[in-house]
Amino acid sequence: MDTKAFVEKYLTDRRETDSSKWDQLKEKFGRTDLLPLWIADMEFRTCDAVTNALMARVRHGIYGYSAVPDSYYAALDRWMTIRHNCSVPKEWVRFSTGCVTGIAWAIAAFTDPGDACMILTPVYYPFHNVVTNNKRTLVKVPLQYRDGYASMDYESIEKAIVENHVKLFIQCSPQNPMGRVFTEEELDKVLSICQRHQVLVVSDEIHQDIIIGKNPFVPAATVKNGKYQDILIILNSATKSFNLATLLHSHIIIPNEELRKRYDKFASGMNRTEVSIMGMLATQAAYENGGEWLDGLLAVIRENDAMLRQKLKSDLPKAVVCTLEGTYLVMVDLRAYMPSGGAQSIIQDQCHLAVDYGEWFGEGYEGFIRMNLATDPKLIEEAANRLISVLGKK
Known part of the structure; x- marks a missing residue:
């Protein structure tokens, strides 16, 4: 199954299903108009065997x-x-x-x-x-x-x-x-x-x-x-x-x-x-x-990773997309575009993205964000465009 077929078959709208990722934006981030790329789960329903x-x-x-x-x-x-x-x-x-x-x-x-x-x-x-x-x-x-x-x-x-x-x-x-x-x-x-x-x-x-x-x-x-x-x-x-x-x-x-x-x-x-x-x-x-399903998922994640890297390299060249050898969670170093301590207001209030912030994981990672790639490629493209639109002006 190619990536397009995988997405068409398994992509699922999780809004209004009591999804933490989609339906708890207000509780977690204080607003509901954000594109959620934070918590580590997917928009893909599991394999049919399960x-x-x-x-x-x-x-x-x-x-x-x-x-x-x-x-x-x-x-x-x-x-x-x-x-x-x-x-x-x-x-x-x-x-x-x-x-x-x-x-x-x-x-x-x-x-x-x-x-x-x-x-x-x-x-x-x-x-x-x-x-x-x-x-x-x-x-x-x-x-x-x-x-x-x-x-x-x-x-x-x-x-x-x-x-x-x-x-x-x-x-x-x-x-x-x-x-x-x-x-x-x-x-x-x-x-x-x-x-x-x-x-x-x-x-x-x-x-x-x-x-x-x-x-x-x-x-x-x-x-x-x-x-x-x-x-x-x-x-x-x-x-x-x-x-x-x-x-x-x-x-x-x-x-x-x-x-x-x-x-x-x-x-x-x-x-x-x-x-x-x-x-x-x-x-x-x-x-x-479930092996075939998992292989299809991995192909989607790889394509999303490649797309994110290509778009940011082209239009936000000072951004560093960190090595992604494993997991579907990629860190992006945006310090070149953001003042110290200002990441949340820019990413959330201007880019309208819900992400995990680097400082949540350890000291010294202010200005980093973690993005979830186990999702619709259209959402990753949209997230990249939002980052480029806002940070490209800084």
């Missing part, structure tokens, strides 16, 4: 306590093996309602109040809050940014670990919002530092399937043939890949048996919910029959 699986359960009409069948674990393992060369045995897998919830549970299970947890900024803003709201000490190490490209500063990472006695590193891979898909060499370097200093690593890999550039996604569990599995808690989900966020279903993957025992002991004391039957069914259907 919808059919959910409709079959609806016709069945019972949503009671349900086991996770072996066929589910087989589908997960097959998807991870084929797509990412990473086998996931059934015994490694636990479940949560979302990856940020999984981070919170990992913090609670493997650290104590006051312990230091490290993140690399800029990063998805709940990473900041989930540490501080759980009464842990937040340690922030900036990524090195230059000309639209972000990389890890290994010397600063190791120094921060040693000086702050870091217990847990929360990694975002692929990286949101900077769009990096870290190479095995990069992951090897940071994981070796953590292993050397006995730091556990929570690797949030929710964007693993949204690979836009040439770098293949490398699961942390596969780095150097599994060299670091004993320090890893891996989080992933089909929610970003197939637009399933509110079905509340994600994986906590723990390769090391002792860490699994520690996690299970923690979990036994929680008021745990059951696995979401609808989330489980949707995920299994997506992993079994």
Whole structure:
């Protein structure tokens, strides 16, 4: 299916459907006349296989306590093996309602109040809050940014670990919002530092399937043939890949048996919910029959990315569209066109765009915006035109 056919078949008007992205503009941004390119979900309905699986359960009409069948674990393992060369045995897998919830549970299970947890900024803003709201000490190490490209500063990472006695590193891979898909060499370097200093690593890999550039996604569990599995808690989900966020279903993957025992002991004391039957069914259907749909989605995202880059390069040449190797969320450096601290008034009140602002993700990113490319190409073209119309005069 070509990109035009994909858009024609799956594009959906989400207005007046209680969509956070479209129907909560007033609550989030104070006005309703904005083109929404912020929160990380899509205007594309999910693949037919998912919808059919959910409709079959609806016709069945019972949503009671349900086991996770072996066929589910087989589908997960097959998807991870084929797509990412990473086998996931059934015994490694636990479940949560979302990856940020999984981070919170990992913090609670493997650290104590006051312990230091490290993140690399800029990063998805709940990473900041989930540490501080759980009464842990937040340690922030900036990524090195230059000309639209972000990389890890290994010397600063190791120094921060040693000086702050870091217990847990929360990694975002692929990286949101900077769009990096870290190479095995990069992951090897940071994981070796953590292993050397006995730091556990929570690797949030929710964007693993949204690979836009040439770098293949490398699961942390596969780095150097599994060299670091004993320090890893891996989080992933089909929610970003197939637009399933509110079905509340994600994986906590723990390769090391002792860490699994520690996690299970923690979990036994929680008021745990059951696995979401609808989330489980949707995920299994997506992993079994959603590959073609996902490939169509990726083609649309790549075309949107290319169009945005071409238009801004032509008409806003001082704008820097950051590297997009993975995720459907691209950062744009507009500092050359905006005064310090003035981004929101210009982007919102003059361009009439609803976006995520760079400073939400970390200090030093004022004048950056994050745009969601998993949408109608016409909306990306319109957003680019609005930026050009307003900023091209400055």
